[in-house]
Amino acid sequence: MSYDDVEIEDMEWNNELQAYTYPCPCGDLFQITKEDLKLGEEIARCPSCSLYITVVYNVEDFLDKKSNKPIEPSKQQPITVA
């Protein structure tokens, strides 16, 4: 069962992991990559434990538009997705 439902705008882009992340209660991070999102994957997993969350987002926001990255995440600001 999903630990929580989290909107993509509440997830943070992590440059090092190249993934959107959200805090996991174990101390690690739930993670999901852009590639996963493009494929319509909605489960973000924690590499350290059995828990996972359901990511709430619009697949269309992540589909390639003329091969440009759909979102340019900033390093400092929380990610906001239209």
Place this chain on the structure above:
Amino acid sequence: MSRKRDKPYFSRHVPASASGWKRRRPMPPHPEPEPELDKPTYKLPPPPALVITGLPPDCSVLDLKSRFEIYGAISRIRIDRDAVGYVTYRATDSAEAAIAASLDPSFGITLDSKRLQVLWATDPLAQWRKGVGVGAENRDSSNGSSSNSNLLRAEVPLRRHGRGNKLASAIVNPRVAAADGSSVLDVPAKAREIGRAESIVVMEENEEGKIVKHEEEEEEEEGRQQDIWSWGAGTDGQLGTGRLQDELLPQLLHLTSLSSAGPISFLACGGAHVLALTSGGKVLTWGRGTSGQLGHSDTVNSPHPKLVMSLNNYFITHVSAGWNHSGFVSDTGALFTCGDGTFGQLGHGDYRLHCDPVEVSFFASKHVEQIACGMRHSLVLLRGGSGDEVYGFGSGKRGQLGIAKDKINLVSLPERSCGFEGVKIASITANGDHSAALSADGHLYTWGRGFGGTLSAQTPQRLPTSFCFTKIALGWNHALVLTGGEVFMFGGNHHGVLSNPDKMTPVKHSADSREVVLEKVPGLEGSRTLHIAAGAEHSAIVTENGVLKTWGWGEHGQLGLGNISDQTSPQELSLSHKFQKEAGLIEIYCGSGFTIAIRTSCPPSQAG
């Protein structure tokens, strides 16, 4: 308790210009020049000192401390051989709260189910009990006016027997000194340091004696054996074991950096880092440091405790650890934050990370009392001239800042939370997207994300119940509250069944979906609970008999039971068989996926 700080208090504020004084607590009117000490004066503002009678015969100082510290920070505590206790708080509010609690007809303050009488030390009844003239011992203090300028009034002698026999205590009130800024500078540096460190020093008839007595106190403090145990998720070094691995059983920490820093008085455990506050006002940190939350000027993990050097010039009185950020409050009421600032949770007006504690300038002219750090937000408790105030900053999407009825995404500068006008706040707490405050009269306010499927609250909501709460611990989806030695939980419908969703109980809704449902934690009958702590998804309590129990999510060993099973009801846990039978006091702290216990054993002279 009483410990000198190593460095002069003013080292960061030298020269002591006007800005050096701005953090002082609000000053009461300058009191009359020192009244004649040989007759008691009740006109001066009473020092927050209390006399406790009716103690159980085997009551230890630690028992007394754990019972009374819930009303506020204690600067001094002792029990004389007549089983009369003396508790001096840092703040008058705390003492008032203790008095009020003791007068509560339905609960009162009890120890070992004995009801205690709590009186102001200035109460004529308390003084009559001791049969000692107030201030008599201080009359012939002939060491000149310097210390007298700090001396507000003498107190009831702390002990009639034993070590403190020939001593009298005196309250050194920094407010008095502050009101006369020039005279405080005349006070010898040493005396000033001591006065600032604890507000209270024990004085003998001369200056020499004062120092001697003070050092005796230090020895007493260090004579206590303190051992620290950690277990649970450990891959970021948060267990302080030096190993980057989970531990399913309590691990005793063998750390010279910890023992040399002096006894730990308080721990704050965050997402994967730990802040340890020593009784000397120093801070050690360890665990995940990738956002600068350890305050070590870098962004790397530290598997061992390390002193936060940049706070060395301050006497830190309160700390809090969020998911990836940290807050520190000094005795001067200054707030420092470091770590992840992505959501504005550091309060500096930007969204940057800071890897050294930086003073939050918004509070520069205010007196911060407490900080509480949640996942992405922070709360601050202020003691102001016009009453207590709570401020919030950081992420506010779930209403956890409590600053407006409308939804607020995030703020990077502190804003005042609504709904506390005229309320005396004893403590604030934050974890996950939850916020909570306990009022001095035992009311619980919560705001932020709802518990157990209830709606979020944008502003603080008082729990509609007749219970008088003394402590609260917040997880990410649940909360524990302590009332009259009993533990209740709310929002715990999937507490202890995370890895087995089939066992999940349906969300309990009351008629009003905003209302939380309090449920008594089963399996704790027969013994009162003293301490509660909550991790993201696990819980821990300590009973008055020193029994430690844990339950909730156990996948990383955070329950310390030697396995990774979840538990729906409290399970007894032993730190070590060797120590099981020794007298001692356990304090418990939970980080997101880990747990730390501090066990303080009393030297034989104090144990009973």
